[in-house]
Amino acid sequence: MPEIGATLREARMRSRIDVSEIEAQTKIRAKYLRALENEEWGLLPGPTFVKSFLRTYAQALGLDAKGLVEEYRLHHERGTEMFEPIVSSPGSARSRQPRGGGGPSRGYLVAVSIVGALIVLLIVLLATGGSSSKHPGRAAASTGRTRTVATSVTHAAAPSIVTVSLKAIAPVYVCLLDEHGKKLLPGVTLGAGESTSTYHGRRFEVTLGNSEVTIYVDGRARTVPSSSEAIGYSITKARGRQRLTPGHLPTCK
Numbered sequence: 427m428p429e430i431g432a433t434l435r436e437a438r439m440r441s442r443i444d445v446s447e448i449e450a451q452t453k454i455r456a457k458y459l460r461a462l463e464n465e466e467w468g469l470l471p472g473p474t475f476v477k478s479f480l481r482t483y484a485q486a487l488g489l490d491a492k493g494l495v496e497e498y499r500l501h502h503e504r505g506t507e508m509f510e511p512i513v514s515s516p517g518s519a520r521s522r523q524p525r526g527g528g529g530p531s532r533g534y535l536v537a538v539s540i541v542g543a544l545i546v547l548l549i550v551l552l553a554t555g556g557s558s559s560k561h562p563g564r565a566a567a568s569t570g571r572t573r574t575v576a577t578s579v580t581h582a583a584a585p586s587i588v589t590v591s592l593k594a595i596a597p598v599y600v601c602l603l604d605e606h607g608k609k610l611l612p613g614v615t616l617g618a619g620e621s622t623s624t625y626h627g628r629r630f631e632v633t634l635g636n637s638e639v640t641i642y643v644d645g646r647a648r649t650v651p652s653s654s655e656a657i658g659y660s661i662t663k664a665r666g667r668q669r670l671t672p673g674h675l676p677t678c679k
Contacts, residue, residue, distance in 0.1 A: 430480070430494055430502075431465040437487040438463075441624045451587055451626055452482050459483060465502075471533075473503045486587045486626060488645060588663040590632075591624040591642045592616065599635030599656075601678035613678030630661040631676040643667055 438448065449456045458479055461469040470476045477495050484491035592600060594616035602611035604627045611622060611632075616639070624642075632641070634657045637650040641659070648667055650657060658670035670676075 431463045435463040437489055452486050454479050586628050586663045587626055589624050589626050589644050590630050591622050593621040593640045596638035598639045601633040603631045603676045605629040609678050633658045633675045
């Protein structure tokens with residue numbers, strides 16, 4: 427299997443995406459993205475953050491995030507550390523302490539806060555379980571609320587990046603905008619058989635001059651129905667492709 431870093435770099439370059447674009451989409455600092463591509467694990471905050479960054483980066487590129495995380499866990503993860511301070515380089519224990527005998531580092535405080543939150547949650551769960559025999563209805567309601575909160579957090583953390591590309595069947599006019607209104611395809615005409623780059627973002631709007639084109643959403647082909655007028659779509663991860671009314675078609679004039 428190719429190295430993790432090489433897989434990420436080749437996928438990004440194949441999609442013609444700059445590291446700065448991935449940084450804006452995933453909110454992961456560029457130096458950490460480059461460290462992932464170069465497999466410089468010591469420059470990353472720690473195993474927990476590495477797996478989170480790796481999963482988010484892989485999903486943004488349309489790769490098998492689960493497989494890459496498993497590859498990292500098997501060959502690179504150090505099982506002796508539960509938490510590490512978020513620093514730019516590994517350094518020694520002495521370099522992690524503030525000069526002049528100051529207080530604990532910010533990374534240490536973050537780690538302590540996380541551990542404290544886990545302990546509080548465990549105590550709450552144990553208390554709820556202990557009272558379930560006396561108040562089964564209340565315990566069931568509490569469990570339901572806990573599951574709802576956990577589900578909401580999971581959904582909020584899931585990335586919403588969607589990929590879009592087009593391939594013309596015959597000459598077709600295309601106006602493609604991203605979520606900020608930036609003109610990715612500023613009213614160009616694609617020739618028969620011509621394909622566009624693959625664009626990554628949270629939301630796109632597109633106007634097509636006719637139906638002679640195939641839209642690829644997250645790598646899946648979507649045909650365009652025949653129409654005597656221009657056709658427009660809004661494209662997101664959650665809702666997929668939605669038809670726009672004539673008065674709401676994006677323009678590139």
